[in-house]
Amino acid sequence: xxxxxxxxxxxxxxxxxxxxxxxxxxxxxxxxxxxxxxxxxxxxxxxxxxxxxxxxxxxxxxxxxxxxxxxxxxxxxxxxxxxxxxxxxxxxxxxxxxxxxxxxxxxxxxxxx
Amino acid sequence: xxxxxxxxxxxxxxxxxxxxxxxxxxxxxxxxxxxxxxxxxxxxxxxxxxxxxxxxxxxxxxxxxxxxxxxxxxxxxxxxxxxxxxxxxxxxxxxxxxxxxxxxxxxxxx
Numbered sequence: 001x002x003x004x005x006x007x008x009x010x011x012x013x014x015x016x017x018x019x020x021x022x023x024x025x026x027x028x029x030x031x032x033x034x035x036x037x038x039x040x041x042x043x044x045x046x047x048x049x050x051x052x053x054x055x056x057x058x059x060x061x062x063x064x065x066x067x068x069x070x071x072x073x074x075x076x077x078x079x080x081x082x083x084x085x086x087x088x089x090x091x092x093x094x095x096x097x098x099x100x101x102x103x104x105x106x107x108x109x110x111x112x113x
Numbered sequence: 114x115x116x117x118x119x120x121x122x123x124x125x126x127x128x129x130x131x132x133x134x135x136x137x138x139x140x141x142x143x144x145x146x147x148x149x150x151x152x153x154x155x156x157x158x159x160x161x162x163x164x165x166x167x168x169x170x171x172x173x174x175x176x177x178x179x180x181x182x183x184x185x186x187x188x189x190x191x192x193x194x195x196x197x198x199x200x201x202x203x204x205x206x207x208x209x210x211x212x213x214x215x216x217x218x219x220x221x222x223x
Contacts, residue, residue: 004156040121042201042213043157056209091156102211104156
């Protein structure tokens with residue numbers, strides 16, 4: 001079956017612009033996670049959804065970052081007023097529940113010029 | 114101090130060698146320990162998952178957890194060039210928030 005998909009695969013934007021990154025989880029997976037991975041680092045937790053609600057958003061670095069999952073499936077990570085330091089690979093993962101294996105997507109590589 | 118420390122490598126070994134990868138951590142509440150493999154420009158994929166202390170074996174891979182020392186290891190036997198990737202350890206005390214190491218880059222030379 002299809003895995004986790006993320007679009008776009010690459011996004012180049014200018015400082016100060018707004019971007020949206022999309023994640024399509026595996027069908028039926030209720031849990032969805034967003035991570036940020038900087039070059040040479042491991043993934044850094046941003047936010048976790050159980051169904052439609054954000055169960056833990058403690059990893060969002062500041063109020064420029066926001067994520068939604070309105071129907072409990074697709075999720076969008078939104079970044080306002082982008083800064084050069086936001087450049088990273090943004091990874092999405094999904095799992096059947098909170099005690100199951102996380103399946104990662106290929107990531108969206110964001111470059112802020 | 115980071116929650117999880119991992120030597121970034123790179124680690125270069127000949128084909129057939131035994132590889133040892135390690136992580137240390139500071140939070141004694143961590144109970145779930147995982148190893149992921151990440152190929153270039155791909156998302157991480159789960160290799161091994163261990164709950165609490167002990168050993169777990171799966172084919173050429175063995176994961177060890179020593180909670181008293183806050184130290185986990187992944188051993189790869191009979192390493193293959195296809196094992197060349199970055200290996201990430203991850204851990205948490207519930208399934209909401211995972212803490213990852215920075216990854217060790219492994220190169221297995223034919």
